Amino acid sequence: MSGGWSWFVIALVVLNIGGCGWLLWWTAKRRPGDPKPEDTSHIWDGDITEYNKPLPRWWINLFWLTIAFAIGYLFWFPGMGAFAGYGRWSSAGEHAQDKARDDARLETTFAPFKGKPIDVLAADPTARKLGRSIFSNTCATCHGSSAQGAIGYPNLSDDIWHWGGTPDRVLETVLDGREGVMPEWGTVLTGMGGENAVDYVAAYVRTLSQPDAPLYNDYMAAQGKKLYEGICVACHGIDGKGNTTMGAPDLTDNYWLYGSSKQSLVQTIAKGRHGSMPAHRQLLGETRARLVAAYVWSLSHGEAPGAAPTNGPAAR
Incomplete structure (x- = not known):
């Protein structure tokens, strides 16, 4: 808290406590010239009269004790701007003590x-x-x-x-x-194999976990194999088994972290992925x-x- 705000808070606190004390003192007793208690002119049902009397002494004393308690509290605990209080209590310190005990x-x-x-x-x-x-x-x-x-x-x-x-x-x-990063290869592959290059690689990658499937020898997978061997082998290996050192997944199993649909594979290859543990x-x-x-x-x-x-x- 800056010095200006601190003094502003202190002024508000002092003004409020002083105002409460003055109001209590001013209304604690009757003064010369005050109307009689029964001269309020507030009468209901003929015999119910509103009086204007000071509070009982014991009630007033309780108010003074409350004000004294508030002043003592502000001296011991923080509340007067940047003043930390003589007790040096803080919520951060309380938390630290509780944490230390729990730890x-x-x-x-x-x-x-x-x-x-x-x-x-x-x-x-x-x-x-x-x-x-x-x-x-x-x-x-x-x-x-x-x-x-x-x-x-x-x-x-x-x-x-x-x-x-x-x-x-x-x-x-x-x-x-862990930080698992699959680079964005869409632009690179398109430059190497044309606008369908990403689809070719996706088709080939799908065959790695299904080597006996008929599409293993189709045209798209064959084209994708060439592109895969030019780029993807650096992380996933020539056989697609991956590399646990860098978190490159095994492409020969049936597990796909981001889904096995064609749309998901194409997005992974073209736009990349970034997984964070x-x-x-x-x-x-x-x-x-x-x-x-x-x-x-x-x-x-x-x-x-x-x-x-x-x-x-x-x-x-």
């Missing part, structure tokens, strides 16, 4: 799981339960309460991982986030991130190392 309680709760490997935590029912609770509060907004995702948000309950599904890679994703290191801390990563990892790897998946593979 200490959480630290005690999560201490047994600190630093443990993801696959070990996945075998612990208590750890999985805590991880699921954290997932519901933090991750379900994008990935859904069942972790099966939606268009543009990965399904976490299957065995397909664009950035790798090892325990360390999953933890890295939760802690530091936020970093949760600061929000959750490492131990809670480990717990939620263990829960997510257990959805496709089973509840214990080497166990069968609990949900089974699903298209993701």
Whole structure:
């Protein structure tokens, strides 16, 4: 708060308190020349008369105590402009104290799981339960309460991982986030293969997951293969298996993050995509991130190392 606004607030506070005190003092007693209490000329039904009398002394004293309390409050707590008060209380400080107390309680709760490997935590029912609770509060907004995702948000309950599904890679994703970028290739492809170039590449990409389909050898797919090998192999590889180092998806499976329709594929190739997984290191801390990563990892790897998946593979 600037100095000018601070003094403006102080002036308003002093004026209001002073005004209340003056009004209370002025009306607390009768003065010479005041009409008699019964001389108000306000009479109803012949015998109901309005009087004009000061408040009882005990009531007036309560008002003075209220004003004294207000002055003491303003000395101890902030309220007089930029003056912080002698008690040095602030809502930010109160929040910090509450947060520190809650963090200490959480630290005690999560201490047994600190630093443990993801696959070990996945075998612990208590750890999985805590991880699921954290997932519901933090991750379900994008990935859904069942972790099966939606268009543009990965399904976490299957065995397909664009950035790798090892325990360390999953933890890295939760802690530091991911930025998946599919460049816009429409202009480049049109310059290389004509106005139908994007459709050609889309047709070829569709065949990668259906190598025995009749359209594998059709004209559009054949033209698209040439264009694919000139541009797309840098990320997705000559065989279309992708690259988990950079988050390039495997094009040979039946999972399509943004949908498998021709319209969706053409838009992806021509306009590109940008998917962002936020970093949760600061929000959750490492131990809670480990717990939620263990829960997510257990959805496709089973509840214990080497166990069968609990949900089974699903298209993701």
